[in-house]
Amino acid sequence: MSNFFNKSDLTRQDADKIVSETLNNCDDGELYLEESKSESILLDDNKIKSSNYSSDLGFGFRAISNEVVAYSYSNEISKDSLKNSSENLKSTLKSIKGTYNHEIPNSNKKFYKDINPIEQKTLDSKLEVLNKVNDFLRKKDGSVKQVTASFAGEQKSIEIIRSGGEVLTDVRPLIRFNVSVMLEKNGRKETGVYGIGGRQSYDDYLKNDNWKNVCEEAFRIASVNLESKPAPAGEMKVVLGPGWPAILIHEAIGHGLEGDFNRKKTSAFHDLMGEKVASEGVTIVDDGTIDNRRGSLTIDDEGTPTERTVLIENGILKNFMQDRHNARLMNTRSTGSGRRENYRHIVLPRMRNTMMLSGNQTQDEMIKSVDKGIFAVSFGGGQVDITSGKFVFNCTEAYEINNGKIGSPIKGATLIGDGPSILKEVSMVGNDMMLDPGIGTCGKAGQGVPVGVAQPSILIDKMTVGGTKL
């Protein structure tokens, strides 16, 4: 745990006093202190290309009254700096008075350990793994022309001080191990990427030579793509594999159910609460409480314990994801979804681990039911236009389906759909729900935060596939 008050002339008593005095006439707000240590080590082109270590320290001071949020941050933790921020907040909110809400739920549950993953594995042994990855893949097949492998590790300590002196803390470890391989055969080049990670130590993910499985998977994806044909263009049936393809749920539904867009009525979902937005059998939750997952949080960045929030239950829209600010303005409670990339950014309602729960059909049944369509196994990334509801994501491994059988692999194509209607097109939900391998980062308003997704195989009756073959 970081001690933020032995670094300069700022004492805890000073900080308490400035916070309480600044937030006295406001509806909400807090002082957020953060210290993070992070490393990234990259092997590329047969060499250790970079090894970087960073340390970051700073505070963000927030005051909210009515609908107005005033925010000020600095990476100098000192009495003067905090006073300057306080003056800045007061000048924005000078004419708006509020009543501070002291209420914040408490919980003793923790979803990961207070470890520093960077210190738990020596640099030498990290370099050794990266070199092994490089040798393993290059020896594996002559078509391997490029190998990139990386470690990224972080420990983030946060402390939230609220008006009245309430203090909430969390220490968050996070690691990621990633392998990318490029193959070249008969003049064609294709890449395959795979990674794993979460909130445990590197060795928890790498035990039993698990790095080999990561290499094999990256190699397999690239090999499949070497044989790929142009993707079809037009509307057709799409079977999504389990796990990571749930970024469809994240893009199509998740963002549209974040509190801010609904309070502002700019989300295509804002007037659909309680309505049927998905086929029967479709249940979607956003869960911050799964042990050691990338998107899990013991408390969110406002200090609220996280929870398992049911968003859609059996097709019916039940809840939005809320931070304190949007919850207050919408007369509801925070769902522990208030997140920020770091102290430089304001809190926004964000997803944690977004999951579609299992149904009772099999992937086999889905494939067999399709005359002409595609089977999408893995995706690169996605994006959504919240207002029109249109969303896209890019296939990195997909196959055509002809007459109930999986056919040739197809080239990376973008799939496009309409968020509010896509879940009504889900006609089968599989019994094979799977979590993603721990690699997702979600971007919103220029802020990236780690997230997770999960889903079973699903069959979507109609989606537009953005290939080149008419």
Add this chain to the structure above:
Amino acid sequence: MVKDQEFLKSKASYCLDLAKKMGATDASVTVGHSISETVNFRNKSLEASDRSDGLALSIETYLGKRRSSISSSNLLDENIKTLIEKCFETTKITPEDEFNSLPDKNLLAKQISSLNLYDETRFENDKKIKYLKDLEESASSDNQIINTESSFTENKSNFILANSDGFCDGYKTSSFAASCVTVAKDENSMERDYEFSSKRHLSDIKQATDLGNKAAKQTIRKLSPKKIGSEKISIIFDKRISKGMLSAFASAISASAIARGTSFLKDKINQQVFANSINVIDKPDIIKGMGSQNFDSEGVNSNTLQLIEDGILKNYLVDTYNGKKLNLKSNGRSGGTTNLYFEKGNISYEDLMKKNSRSLYITETIGHGSNLVTGDYSVGATGFLVEYGEFKYPVNEITIAGNFKDMFKNIILANDLEFEYSVNSPTMMIEGMTVAGK
């Protein structure tokens, strides 16, 4: 006030001295300070204010051909000392890489000319509020507009780059940016669009009312879109999308992608990659330019580069490390392009619109559908169907796809180039792409 050169220089030389004292054979350090203030409005009232004040330090230490780096926002001497020790310890056990080195001394920038990148004007938050009030007043004048959000950001930055070969320089920059996002609604749909203006000098920012009007107009015309069928059709890219083609091109010719062999433009130097009417230029010394710089992120002097001449690829974007791998001298592009643009074409916007009886005009794309290894391109798109030069109706929920190799050779540019951003393109037409829709 943003920290002055003297303060940053003293921190930089403290770092270099310390690294040398510990035994580093070379070192380089960047120290920067940036202050920015943003005011946000929504539906004609104040929504948020945001002030940021950030110091940043990054150091690379070398031991012969070994290198590693650290970065931090904590500039207390005590912390810097701990970090440099850690950095140097890491350097010692990092394997050698024969291409690691500081840039060639002869290539370092020697004379810094003023590019007028800093405007010291303080635009107080009260003035930002007045600007945003005017902007949203005009943005919401049509009753189909149901939500407006806008912001004004003022930024002042200063930095020093120093290395153990004696390079030590830096300069102040400023930027002012206003943006507006509007949401319009009718009985069939809800749509969003935007407009923004970003400049080095306050006086060059677009008028608040113009910006608001334009955002609203662009949003309203998107209402009640239709989905079209899947077909091959010629596509016209609005300027705000056509410049993205240049960004993809720039990523594909970075020395790093070329050296790693992960670019579809590898080994294409001196070959035809664009239609022969196309010229692409990267010009670092545009006065007040958003991408202008005196030297790159390694201190190397950057001159104007003709990247494409009559359709032929003439230069890569070269930094020191990847340059050594490719046996090329750095051309001052560590950190990428500066002010990148297509030279204007010789057909007017109106004539380009009328060139085909039927075409698709794209105003927005979504998704990360550019594969720079294969050149494959597939993105979600929004736009308008154009018939005989006229917008017929808005179109959405479609994708457009092709391969850059073919697309680049089929580009036709209008003559409406303007220097608004750090990447600029005229309106563009590409024939032979596939639209996937119904």
